[in-house]
Amino acid sequence: MPFFEGPAPADAVPITFVTPQSWPEIKAALPAVAAHFAAASKFEPTPGRSLILPDADGGFAGVLFGLEGHPAHFRDPFLPGKLASVLPGGVYRFSNAPHDTALAALAWALTAYRFDRYKKKKDDLPQLVPPREIDLARIKALAAGVTLGRDLINTPANDMDPDALETAAVTLAAQFGTEAAVTIGDDLLKENFPLIHAVGRAAAKPPRLVDFSWGPDDAPKVTLVGKGVCFDTGGLDIKPSSGMYLMKKDMGGAATALALAHMIMARGLPVRLRVLLPIVENAISADAMRPSDVYPSRKGLSVEVGNTDAEGRMILADALALADEDAPELLFDFATLTGAARAALGPDLPPFYTENEPLAAAIAEHAATANDPVWRLPLWQPYDKMIDSKIADITNNAASGFAGSITAALFLKRFVEKSRAWTHFDIYAWTPSAKPGRPEGAEVQVARLIFDLLESRYGTGAP
Structure with a gap:
């Protein structure tokens, strides 16, 4: 547990945040032993630098931690979270305020995350006394959602197969008093989900669709769709080994949807939540399925398989068509969909697509306040002809290779018609190198910003 529960102990080690502007005054007020140690250590208040100060008895007198001063090109509100990875075990408290206390406390919790399922040795982590001014219950709900998503993504495919991902979704639904419906195997054909079936039928564990709802029937409808490809070989258009290594994370969209659903339900937001997870393994x-095969879709559009490694958009198409039939007020889908998105924006900045201008502005606003960055890319209509097929209504892969993230989004757009506002997020779901608040490995992107947006729009609910 990253937070110390109960009354703050008297010996909690104080953490003092310093900037170039505040350092002279703070340095002058230090006890003599601590001041001499800081001078001997040549401590300077550079962003991210920390120093544990001794007291006269050899214990901990406190911790200094550098923050960005004024002016600064960029101020990272998650920077204080770095302390959770560098301090020894013990109990600590903030003695003064960082740039954003709530985000600093959240970053502490997110940095303290460890995926230790397969390790015997567990880390002795530092604990933070929660600052009085933060909403601790809210921060714990956000951190719990992120932890759920990270654990799912980090788990290798031998333990996170379609059965296991289904179980995680069903368990979450039951935790919050609702029941999930699961359509599996050949029943997908009977219930008109031919694309999900086509993608997943080659695997040892059959494809499936998980569907659960929560909240009052008369509340605003918010639907989440998450790509659940538990492992992606690329199919017959097989990936090279270098491209296959991280494909356990190809169910990151489903993990993101479940993480966000946890946040929404834990905080009791007044919405009618629906979660749809098409779950498959793209096996050989x-x-x-073969290149040039043609399959029907739930929407009625025929789809030519231009590339078997463009399977994610196919399973999303059937799930989005189902979601759209319900005409939700907000429809969000999350998918580790294209390498083109990473080539354009890198691993930390997922693109999003929507034609709803007020929603796009709200997403950008909450991305900034939640420190959950995204960048809008266009649903550029002239590129729509790039996914036309000569023998079917549409192909799953633009032959040119240009604008791959945009053409994938345009493909999905063909399956959304009735929803009042739809947004597609092309996420990476992975942090290649550790950053404050973002340990190396699985990452839940965009869930916190969407939670903030929903909370702002509909209210806080009744946890």
Whole structure:
């Protein structure tokens, strides 16, 4: 637990945040032993630098931590979270305010995350006395949602197969008093989800669609769709080994949807939440779909398989068509969809697509306040012809190779018609190198910003 529960102990080690502007005054007020130690250590208040100060008895007198001063090109509100990865075990408290106390406390919790399922040795982590001014219950709900998503993504595919991902979704639904419906195997054909079936039928564990709802029937409808490809070989258009290594994270969209659903339900937001997870493994066998195959879709559009490694948009298409039939007020989908998005914006900045201008502005606003960055890319209509097929209504892969993230979004757009506002997020779901608040490994992107947006729009609910 990253936070110390109960009354703050008297010996909690104080953390003092310093900037170039505040350092002279803070340095002058230090006890003599601590001041001499800081001078001997050549401590300077550079962003991210920390120093544990001794007291006269050899214990901890406190911790100094550098923050950005004025002016600064960029101020990272998650920077104080770095302390959770560098301080020894013990109990600590903030003695003065960082740039954003709530985000600093959240960053502490997110940095303290460890995926230790397969390790015998557990880290002795520092604990933070929660600052009085923060909403601790809210921060714990956000951190719990992120932890759920990270754990799902980090788990290797031998333990996070379609059965396991289904179980995680069903368990979450039951935790909050609702029941999930699961359509599996050939029943997908009976219930008119032919694309989900086509993508997943080659795997040892059959494809499926998980569907659950929560909240009052008369509340605003908010639907989340998450891509649940538990492992992606690329199918017959097989990936090279270098491209396959991280494909356990190809269910990151489903993990993101579940993380966000946890936040919404834990905080009791007054919405009618629906979660749809198409879950498959894109495997290779005699029954695998082939390049140039043509399949029907739930929407009625025929889809030509231009590339079997563009499978995510196919399973999303059937799920989005189902979601759209309900005409939700807000429809969000999350998917580790294209390498083109990473080539354009890198791993930390997912693109999003929507034609709703007020919603786009709200997403950008909450991305900034939640420190959950995204960048809008256009649903550029002239590129729509790039996904036309000569023998079907649409192809799953633009032959040119240009604008891959945009054409994937345009493909999905073909399956959304009735929803009042739809947004697609092309996420990476992984942090290649550790940053404050973002340990190396699985990452839940965009869930916190959407939670903030929903909370702002509909209210806080009744946890």
